[in-house]
Amino acid sequence: MGDLMRHAIITAGSKGIGRKVTEHFLQNGCSVTINYRSDFARVQELMDEWKLYEDRILFIRGDITKKADIQKIVEQTMVSFGRIDYFINNAGPYIFVRKKLVDYEDYEWYEMIEGNLSAVFHFSKLIIPIMRQQQFGRIVTYGFQDADQSPAWIYRSAYSAAKVGLVSLTKTIAIEEANFGITANMICPGDIEGEMKESDIEFARKIKNSDTPIGRSGTGEDIARLIGFICEEDSDMITGSVISATGGVEVIHRHRQ
Numbered sequence: 147m148g149d150l151m152r153h154a155i156i157t158a159g160s161k162g163i164g165r166k167v168t169e170h171f172l173q174n175g176c177s178v179t180i181n182y183r184s185d186f187a188r189v190q191e192l193m194d195e196w197k198l199y200e201d202r203i204l205f206i207r208g209d210i211t212k213k214a215d216i217q218k219i220v221e222q223t224m225v226s227f228g229r230i231d232y233f234i235n236n237a238g239p240y241i242f243v244r245k246k247l248v249d250y251e252d253y254e255w256y257e258m259i260e261g262n263l264s265a266v267f268h269f270s271k272l273i274i275p276i277m278r279q280q281q282f283g284r285i286v287t288y289g290f291q292d293a294d295q296s297p298a299w300i301y302r303s304a305y306s307a308a309k310v311g312l313v314s315l316t317k318t319i320a321i322e323e324a325n326f327g328i329t330a331n332m333i334c335p336g337d338i339e340g341e342m343k344e345s346d347i348e349f350a351r352k353i354k355n356s357d358t359p360i361g362r363s364g365t366g367e368d369i370a371r372l373i374g375f376i377c378e379e380d381s382d383m384i385t386g387s388v389i390s391a392t393g394g395v396e397v398i399h400r401h402r403q
Contacts, residue, residue: 151202153232154171155178155220155273156181156236157237157265157269160192160205163236163344164237166343170367172199172203177203177204178203180192180204181219181237182207182208183209189205206223210261210269211261216269216272217272230276230283231277235265235269235286235287239257241254241258259307259308263308263311266312266316270285274326277327282379283323283328284377285329287330289332290305290309290334290397290398291390291398292398293309293312293332294332297398299398313332320386324385329382329385331376332389333373336393336395337364338363338364338369339363342364342365343365344366347368350364358395360393362393364393372389
């Protein structure tokens with residue numbers, strides 16, 4: 147890599163798993179565009195916490211369900227840093243209330259599709275030409291356990307439909323862009339809840355968790371480490387892959403009746 151500073155765009159990179167992913171890239175010498183939707187207080191905290199990296203950070207407010215906001219994120223990134231090496235599509239709307247398909251409102255369906263599938267389409271159209279010029283790029287999307295097998299996920303019909311579509315889109319991008327030095331992969335986190343999203347592995351091992359076969363909860367650090375690995379220059383053989391990090395937990399069938 148030499149003296150070249152790589153740049154990452156991380157959507158929803160100010161909290162949860164995204165925050166740990168952002169930290170990983172900053173600690174490994176990258177500059178980062180951190181997209182957030184509305185949490186100004188958190189952004190102010192991070193500006194103080196990451197003061198050491200302030201010349202390598204760009205915070206951009208934006209709703210990834212809106213095409214105009216996606217354009218703004220990419221355009222402002224290019225003005226500030228002139229390149230995009232990693233696109234980490236960490237943001238993904240999710241409806242926490244469990245309900246059957248017939249009980250979904252139309253707007254909920256469209257938010258799931260726009261935020262989890264269409265957003266990747268709009269980002270990719272803008273970012274892939276930049277990565278082609280660089281002859282290098284890493285695109286990372288997020289899925290769920292076994293998404294590549296198109297499983298039923300009871301009470302999560304809209305979200306799961308969007309993510310299963312995203313599996314095919316991710317794999318297609320991988321093939322279409324392979325000769326440009328661009329990879330595209332999907333990672334599938336397990337059941338990472340609450341404070342564990344911003345926690346590290348050492349903390350998870352201390353508190354233990356008998357609900358998982360490996361004896362601890364998954365953490366944001368687990369996902370950040372996996373993303374970091376598939377974004378390495380020498381990870382170019384890993385493309386079009388769907389990779390799970392669940393600790394052996396059965397995520398999608400817990401509420402089947």
